[in-house]
Amino acid sequence: MDIHAIIEHLPHRYPFLLVDRVVALEEGKSIHAYKNVTINEPFFTGHFPHHPVMPGVLIMEALAQAAGILSFRTMGSKPDPNSVFYFVGIDGARFKKPVMPGDQLHLHVEILRQMRGIWKYKCEARVDGQVVAEAELMCAKRDIAE
Template identity: 75%
Template sequence: MDIHQILKHLPHRYPFLLVDRVLEVEPGKNIVALKNVTINEPFFPGHFPHHPVMPGVLILEALAQAAAILSFKTMGTLPDDNSVYYFAGIDGARFKRPVSAGDQLHLCVEIVAQKRGIWKFKAEARVDGQIVTEADLTCAVRQLESNPS
């Protein structure tokens, strides 16, 4: 999937869209996506000016966005204005090494379970084949309440 297809499967936009390309997706199973980390990222000037490091929570967010694409592909639907995809839990998060400008994150996410709009995933982010972040993610797709006029 290129960026145009990704934009159809995620509601996120700059500066919070953290998936650049999808290399593989097998609905109901797994996804491998890419995030190219550049020195132009909006978080680098403040994290940290003397040693730019991608915040770990944003690596987890990138994994969750890849998980969202996998979920929508599995459901055979696209996000709409009446639903939202929430983070519901993060377990066992581990940060093995810093991610810096010039790194390419391989976002590897596998579905562990899905029931009633709750999705559980095993997720890993890799740079040059080495795990930099891993976690078990729980996400939920929820319908928004309509706003009475």
């Protein structure tokens, strides 16, 4: 999937869209996507000016966005303005290596289960084949009250 297909399957936009391309997707099972990390990212100005490092929470968010694309494709739907997917849990998060400008962050997400509107995923982020972060993420769809 290119960026045009990605923005059809995610509600996120600049500066919070953290998926640049989907390399592989098997509906109901897994996705492999990536984020090109550049020095132009707005968070590098303050994290850290003397040693730019991608914040771990944004690595988790990038994994969650990849999971969102996988979920929408699995459900055969697209985001709608009347609902959102929220994080409801992050288990076993581990950060093994810093992600720096110039890295290509590969996002690997596998659906573990989906029950009663809650999705659980096994997630791994890699740079140059090395695991830089991993976690099990849980998300749930919620209607937006008007």
